[in-house]
Every structure is written in C-alpha cells, then in structure tokens.
Amino acid sequence: MATKQRGRPRSFDRETALEQAMRAFWEHGYEAVSIADLTETMGIKAPSLYAAFGDKRTLFEETVEAYVRDFGAFSGRALAEEPTARRAVARLLHEAAAFHTLPGYPRGCMVITAATNCTAQSEDVMRSLQERRRRNTELIEERIHGDIAAGELPDGTDAHALASYSVTVLQGMSQQARDGADRTTLERVAELAMAAWPPGRGEGGEAKGEKAGASDGG
Numbered sequence: 001m002a003t004k005q006r007g008r009p010r011s012f013d014r015e016t017a018l019e020q021a022m023r024a025f026w027e028h029g030y031e032a033v034s035i036a037d038l039t040e041t042m043g044i045k046a047p048s049l050y051a052a053f054g055d056k057r058t059l060f061e062e063t064v065e066a067y068v069r070d071f072g073a074f075s076g077r078a079l080a081e082e083p084t085a086r087r088a089v090a091r092l093l094h095e096a097a098a099f100h101t102l103p104g105y106p107r108g109c110m111v112i113t114a115a116t117n118c119t120a121q122s123e124d125v126m127r128s129l130q131e132r133r134r135r136n137t138e139l140i141e142e143r144i145h146g147d148i149a150a151g152e153l154p155d156g157t158d159a160h161a162l163a164s165y166s167v168t169v170l171q172g173m174s175q176q177a178r179d180g181a182d183r184t185t186l187e188r189v190a191e192l193a194m195a196a197w198p199p200g201r202g203e204g205g206e207a208k209g210e211k212a213g214a215s216d217g218g
Helices: 014-027 036-041 048-055 056-070 073-081 084-098 120-149 159-178 183-194
Strands: none
Touching: 014 036, 014 056, 014 073, 036 048, 048 056, 048 084, 056 073, 056 120, 056 159, 073 084, 073 120, 084 159, 084 183, 120 159, 159 183
16 A cells, blocks of 8 residues: 655755755855745745754755855865875865856855854854864865975975965955955965965975866866
8 A cells, every 4th residue: 555645745946945045145144144035045935944954053054065065175175186285275276266256156155254253143153164164274284294294395384374374365265256356366366375385395486287276166
C-alpha cells in the first residue's frame, strides 16, 4: 500500500530561494535584512520560510555555507594547490579581484561584510564570521611557516605579520569592490601587494607566472 503523503508539497524551489536569501544578506548584511525582506525576496510566506530553513539565524548560516561553496572556495583551492605560499597568496588575491566584482552579483565578500556592525543580539553571528576569517589567516600563516622551513622564504620572515598583511589586503579589496573599484584596479592592487613579500628561493620581485592562477571567476 502506498504511503500517504503528509502535508502540502513545497510550492517553491528551495535552492533558488536560498540563493535569493544569500544575495540579500550579501548585499545588505545580516541585521539590515528582516524576515519581511526575506519573504519578499524569496517569494515565499513566513511559515514556509520557517518550515524550510528554520529561523533567520539558521537561514543565514546556510547562506554563508552556500556562498563559501559557490563563491569563496577559490581561497582554499589556492592554498591547497599552489606549490608555495607566495604563489598561493598571489593567486588568491587575483582571484578575489574577479570574484569580488562578478557581474550580476553583490560586490565584495559576504564573509567579510555581512556582519560588521551587529548589536549584542547578533554578536554570535559576527563571531562566527570572524572565526572564518581568523581561520583563513591561520591557513596562510601555516603555508608561510612551511615555506620558511623549506627554505623557500628567508629565515627572518615574520609569518604572522605577513599572513595578517595579506588578509588585510584581501579585506580591503572587498571594501574597494563595494565602493565601485573594478577588477582591473583590484588586480593591480594584488600585484602591488605581492611586491611587499620577500622573494622566494630563485625569485626576484614578482614570481614568474604569479598571475597564471588567476581565473575569470570559475
């Protein structure tokens, strides 16, 4: 005997609704987006939103995961795939120039901008994104330490300061994108930022092929 279906079937596409919510949080920030804004943007009623996604905080967390998967994964790929920290950060910054200025999408990085001025009630949201950013800095620092140990970077290199500098540039590029800077400008910023890095073993100034890893956002 066929099992009787309980409740009404969902009348909207969940992934489409999630992307619409992600865009709203990405563009306006967590606190500026209300449940009413979300239901209008997603084209669903509040009961459907709660049934499909939980409360606003839970929905936001899911949109952050979707953002990282679809738009922010370039950072992890660069750090995992490039042979040196210098080349990884150069690729990361150049790809950030592309992803932070994608046509048809909000400017900048959602993880950097979506929860910057939160009230006490939303402090956990802000802390969650801060932890993601902190971990990204740690991953860069780990790669730098590895290159120092391998002789790719000079022994006197300050791994923590260099990683923090690189992330500061990355975050500044996100804000510049939100303020209207185009991709070409941000790529130039990336090139200038890498000039501050100590040259790697066998490298002088800009590493050969440093821009080869940059993509068009794919």
